[in-house]
Amino acid sequence: MSVIIILLCVSFLISLGFLFSFFWSVKDGQYDDSVSPANKILFDTKNIKNVKK
Amino acid sequence: MHTSRLATKCYHCGNEFQVNKHHSSDEKTFCCSGCKSVYELLNENNLCNYYELNEHPGQFIQKEIRKEKYAFLEDPKIQVQLIQFQNKNFTHLTFYIPQIHCSSCLFLLENIYKFDSGIISSYVNFERKEVFIQFNNEKTSLRNVVETLEKIGYEPHLSLKGFESSPQAYDKALLYKIGFAGFAFANIMIYSLADYFAVQDPIEAKLDLLFKYFSLILSIPVLLYSASDFFRSAANSLKQRYINIDVPIALALIITFSKSVYEISTQSGSGYLDSMAGIVFFMLLGRWMQSKTISSLSFDRNFRNFFPIAVNKLVDGKGVPTLISELQEKDIFQIHSQEIIPVDCILSKGIAKLDYSFVNGESDIHEASIGELIYAGARQTGSKIELITLKPLSQNYLNNLWNNPRYNKKENSGFQILFDKIALYFTIGVLLLGFGSFAYFYFQGEYQLMWNALTTVLIVACPCALLLSQTYTYGHILNLFQKNKFFIRNAEVISALSEIKHIVFDKTGTITEIGNSSVKYFGRKLKPQEMENIYSILSNSMHPASQNVLSYLNQKEAKFIEHFKETLGSGIEAWIDDQHYKMGSVQFVGTQSQTDIMGTKIVVAIDQEIVGEFVIETPYKKGIKALFQKLTKQFKLSILTGDNDRERDNLKKLVSEETELKFYQSPEQKMNYIQQLQEQKSVPVMMVGDGLNDAGALLQSHVGVAVMNQANSFTPSSDAIIASDSLDKLDSLIQLSAKSKSIINYTFIISAIYNLTGLYYAIQGTLSPVIAAILMPISSISIIGISYFWSRYSAKILGLKIN
Numbered sequence: 001m002s003v004i005i006i007l008l009c010v011s012f013l014i015s016l017g018f019l020f021s022f023f024w025s026v027k028d029g030q031y032d033d034s035v036s037p038a039n040k041i042l043f044d045t046k047n048i049k050n051v052k053k
Numbered sequence: 054m055h056t057s058r059l060a061t062k063c064y065h066c067g068n069e070f071q072v073n074k075h076h077s078s079d080e081k082t083f084c085c086s087g088c089k090s091v092y093e094l095l096n097e098n099n100l101c102n103y104y105e106l107n108e109h110p111g112q113f114i115q116k117e118i119r120k121e122k123y124a125f126l127e128d129p130k131i132q133v134q135l136i137q138f139q140n141k142n143f144t145h146l147t148f149y150i151p152q153i154h155c156s157s158c159l160f161l162l163e164n165i166y167k168f169d170s171g172i173i174s175s176y177v178n179f180e181r182k183e184v185f186i187q188f189n190n191e192k193t194s195l196r197n198v199v200e201t202l203e204k205i206g207y208e209p210h211l212s213l214k215g216f217e218s219s220p221q222a223y224d225k226a227l228l229y230k231i232g233f234a235g236f237a238f239a240n241i242m243i244y245s246l247a248d249y250f251a252v253q254d255p256i257e258a259k260l261d262l263l264f265k266y267f268s269l270i271l272s273i274p275v276l277l278y279s280a281s282d283f284f285r286s287a288a289n290s291l292k293q294r295y296i297n298i299d300v301p302i303a304l305a306l307i308i309t310f311s312k313s314v315y316e317i318s319t320q321s322g323s324g325y326l327d328s329m330a331g332i333v334f335f336m337l338l339g340r341w342m343q344s345k346t347i348s349s350l351s352f353d354r355n356f357r358n359f360f361p362i363a364v365n366k367l368v369d370g371k372g373v374p375t376l377i378s379e380l381q382e383k384d385i386f387q388i389h390s391q392e393i394i395p396v397d398c399i400l401s402k403g404i405a406k407l408d409y410s411f412v413n414g415e416s417d418i419h420e421a422s423i424g425e426l427i428y429a430g431a432r433q434t435g436s437k438i439e440l441i442t443l444k445p446l447s448q449n450y451l452n453n454l455w456n457n458p459r460y461n462k463k464e465n466s467g468f469q470i471l472f473d474k475i476a477l478y479f480t481i482g483v484l485l486l487g488f489g490s491f492a493y494f495y496f497q498g499e500y501q502l503m504w505n506a507l508t509t510v511l512i513v514a515c516p517c518a519l520l521l522s523q524t525y526t527y528g529h530i531l532n533l534f535q536k537n538k539f540f541i542r543n544a545e546v547i548s549a550l551s552e553i554k555h556i557v558f559d560k561t562g563t564i565t566e567i568g569n570s571s572v573k574y575f576g577r578k579l580k581p582q583e584m585e586n587i588y589s590i591l592s593n594s595m596h597p598a599s600q601n602v603l604s605y606l607n608q609k610e611a612k613f614i615e616h617f618k619e620t621l622g623s624g625i626e627a628w629i630d631d632q633h634y635k636m637g638s639v640q641f642v643g644t645q646s647q648t649d650i651m652g653t654k655i656v657v658a659i660d661q662e663i664v665g666e667f668v669i670e671t672p673y674k675k676g677i678k679a680l681f682q683k684l685t686k687q688f689k690l691s692i693l694t695g696d697n698d699r700e701r702d703n704l705k706k707l708v709s710e711e712t713e714l715k716f717y718q719s720p721e722q723k724m725n726y727i728q729q730l731q732e733q734k735s736v737p738v739m740m741v742g743d744g745l746n747d748a749g750a751l752l753q754s755h756v757g758v759a760v761m762n763q764a765n766s767f768t769p770s771s772d773a774i775i776a777s778d779s780l781d782k783l784d785s786l787i788q789l790s791a792k793s794k795s796i797i798n799y800t801f802i803i804s805a806i807y808n809l810t811g812l813y814y815a816i817q818g819t820l821s822p823v824i825a826a827i828l829m830p831i832s833s834i835s836i837i838g839i840s841y842f843w844s845r846y847s848a849k850i851l852g853l854k855i856n
Binding site (some may be wrong): 004005008011012015016018019022023026027031032033034035036039040042 | 156157160163177179180181228229232233237239240243260263264267454738
């Protein structure tokens with residue numbers, strides 16, 4: 001029985017971790033703009049090449 | 054007179070232009086020197102990736118950039134209004150740049166530091182079309198930054214604090230609530246599953262109880278925090294003595310929770326906490342979807358947004374940048390080409406060619422002479438002029454018009470009330486059913502079942518399904534509208550749209566393209582002598598069409614004509630050089646038109662011989678005729694315009710006979726016309742317009758739709774904004790909103806079937822928590838799925854874009 005209680009506590013703590021990471025992402029403004037981050041990743045690398053020239 | 058078919062696309066902006074006029078650089082062709090210079094600038098800075106990411110990403114550079122245009126940005130008083138943060142070294146600010154539209158824009162704006170070493174960083178928010186810029190005060194200035202942006206074709210829209218109502222920001226608190234409800238729902242579900250499938254074992258009974266108390270603890274914040282909006286809204290509506298949909302929801306939540314507490318504490322059952330957390334989660338999710346309107350558009354605009362921030366005031370012959378709100382009576386100021394005149398004033402120097410189309414809907418350019426009164430809101434299309442202020446900004450004509458209390462009145466359009474009425478009947482029905490079964494078991498003497506039946510009926514018949522079907526369907530339709538470039542203020546507009554019976558259109562800018570009507574000549578080539586004669590005769594005519602032909606012929610001098618006769622509205626006859634000239638409408642000259650181009654026609658006959666005709670082409674938007682044909686089948690139409698009635702005959706060809714056409718309408722008259730329709734015929738009216746002159750009518754109507762002519766143009770305050778090239782889909786869009794009603798009804802019925810199944814057990818008092826726990830998510834998920842696929846399917850059938 002005690003095994004299950006430990007399991008319960010651990011799983012609860014893990015899900016709590018996800019909840020707080022979600023809160024963090026909202027607070028950080030990850031949902032402000034859903035278009036640009038995906039694009040920014042793409043042209044960043046090419047950009048560095050240009051700088052090195 | 055034939056235009057060359059050899060056209061090619063500009064490498065920068067994608068505009069088509071004729072090959073013989075091109076500008077080129079590096080084997081690439083450009084339509085104008087402006088586009089070319091942007092390319093060269095990018096090339097110099099190694100930013101030609103811009104052109105690789107998207108084809109023709111650039112903005113057409115229409116005008117020469119005036120050197121002193123942004124001189125006013127050096128005034129600290131103006132700077133303060135724009136800057137968010139400033140210390141000795143750094144300045145932070147955000148620009149709104151309506152031109153942002155693709156990943157190339159993103160790329161260029163985030164690399165803007167390459168043009169100006171003083172810019173430390175720039176960060177683009179694509180959805181809001183904003184750029185956040187940090188720059189170093191010592192290396193660059195606000196003016197330089199703005200000028201750099203303008204040079205590459207991204208001229209920011211500058212507006213002073215307090216004048217711009219910022220676009221709706223999304224509600225972060227709602228996201229937190231959804232997050233927590235989802236977290237609690239998942240955890241409670243896991244604990245409950247263990248409970249449902251546990252074998253009755255005395256050793257595990259303690260563990261079972263532990264799970265239940267754990268669920269109970271988790272569900273308290275769901276009720277008090279996540280679901281708090283439902284309680285608040287329910288309390289508000291009760292205070293105002295009416296019942297909205299949140300009242301039965303709040304009631305159901307309270308009963309579900311208290312019954313679960315009772316069952317768990319007396320160990321008589323497992324409660325319905327999993328269902329409660331789940332339903333709160335799904336309902337909040339639905340509200341979130343429904344509230345996702347586009348964040349880069351502002352639906353509440355004050356007319357001041359259309360004005361420049363500052364003008365050059367002349368003090369001792371020198372231009373001093375001055376805020377328009379600080380212009381005093383008798384101040385002299387300059388207005389340059391394409392700028393809007395901010396105050397009522399008198400022309401003192403230069404040639405004013407004014408475009409009043411935005412203010413009163415007149416499409417003709419008005420040429421003002423020196424000393425003439427000019428009203429605020431006119432756009433100067435000629436070159437630089439000097440003006441004397443007559444009244445300060447706060448007292449001008451537009452301001453007075455705007456402050457008319459009727460402009461600020463916006464009644465509750467009644468559709469939410471309709472929905473709340475359904476909620477009321479629903480609540481009454483459920484209460485009757487609950488107490489009915491309560492009474493039934495009471496008289497049967499089954500006291501235990503009696504309480505059970507009452508509470509479970511209230512729990513299972515929760516109006517949540519009603520709310521879910523509404524919010525999700527509206528959410529999907531909102532999304533579909535946006536894909537078709539139709540943006541609405543909020544989800545309530547959807548149901549208002551479906552009620553519309555009468556549609557009123559504005560003409561100038563709404564169904565016609567903005568800009569001068571173009572004149573074309575068809576027929577045999579005119580001799581120079583004849584051109585001169587035609588010019589001389591027409592210069593005697595007062596008809597606006599003659600004025601257009603005059604500017605087309607562009608002759609130096611008009612000869613004096615002794616004998617001429619003008620028949621008002623049809624044409625003019627004259628004798629000149631022993632020749633008889635007859636010019637005017639097709640009927641007047643007595644012939645048939647040889648061209649099928651829409652527009653006003655002036656046929657020319659010399660000595661009874663038809664020589665040719667001038668066609669003043671009205672640039673009606675593409676698909677307008679087809680749109681009107683489709684709309685007349687379902688709606689009554691009217692066209693109101695501030696313009697003259699020259700277009701009457703052409704408009705008649707576009708619309709059916711019952712359509713009312715009204716010309717010379719002032720903004721006030723337009724508003725009154727809508728009000729009359731609403732009061733006398735009591736029909737819901739939709740107004741489609743674009744300019745400030747329609748602003749009153751847009752507000753007065755049930756649904757005001759503003760037409761956005763360019764991605765970066767500004768629209769007056771309205772309920773919805775439609776892109777100009779989507780206007781021909783207006784009928785399909787209205788039909789889709791009408792369809793939403795049946796989608797909501799049917800999804801509600803489907804989910805009600807699940808609920809009725811539950812109710813069947815509930816009334817008997819034998820609803821097991823397992824069944825409740827299975828019914829709840831199935832019913833919610835089927836609502837979401839059905840409304841999603843159905844609304845997409847409807848949109849597809851109506852010929853709308855769905856991806």
